[in-house]
Amino acid sequence: MKVTILANYEPHAAKGLIQGSNREAAVQALFESVGGRMTSLMFTRGMYDVVVNGEVPDQVAGMGMALAVRASGSLSDMVVLEELDMKAVLAVANKAAGAYKPAG
Numbered sequence: 841m842k843v844t845i846l847a848n849y850e851p852h853a854a855k856g857l858i859q860g861s862n863r864e865a866a867v868q869a870l871f872e873s874v875g876g877r878m879t880s881l882m883f884t885r886g887m888y889d890v891v892v893n894g895e896v897p898d899q900v901a902g903m904g905m906a907l908a909v910r911a912s913g914s915l916s917d918m919v920v921l922e923e924l925d926m927k928a929v930l931a932v933a934n935k936a937a938g939a940y941k942p943a944g
Contacts, residue, residue: 842923843902845892853914854889867892870909874901888917 849857857863864881871878876896884891896902899922906920 841898841902842893842895844921845894845906845918846888846890846921847892847909847915847918848889850914850916856914863890867894870905871896874905876901876905888919 864878867881868878871894874896876894878892878894880891880893882891883889896905902920902922906918909915910918
């Protein structure tokens with residue numbers, strides 16, 4: 841499953857960046873620890889400080905990874921976007937639409 845992570849660094853973590861912390865190696869190790877792989881890491885100017893793209897085996901791996909990072913206190917405003925299989929989503933949506941009876 842492909843994921844994109846958007847986040848901002850907390851002040852103490854930004855200080856670590858300035859002091860030379862290798863975030864690419866750390867994020868790659870994080871993805872590998874859950875059986876995934878990081879495909880890109882970008883530091884950005886704008887709404888988010890960092891954008892990470894990668895692949896994880898499933899939602900459990902992605903959310904476990906996100907929970908560990910949140911618990912570290914190093915990031916804020918972290919958003920995890922998961923790629924969807926729209927064909928599968930639309931198939932289920934069509935089934936649900938046929939079964940759902942709206943009020944009124």
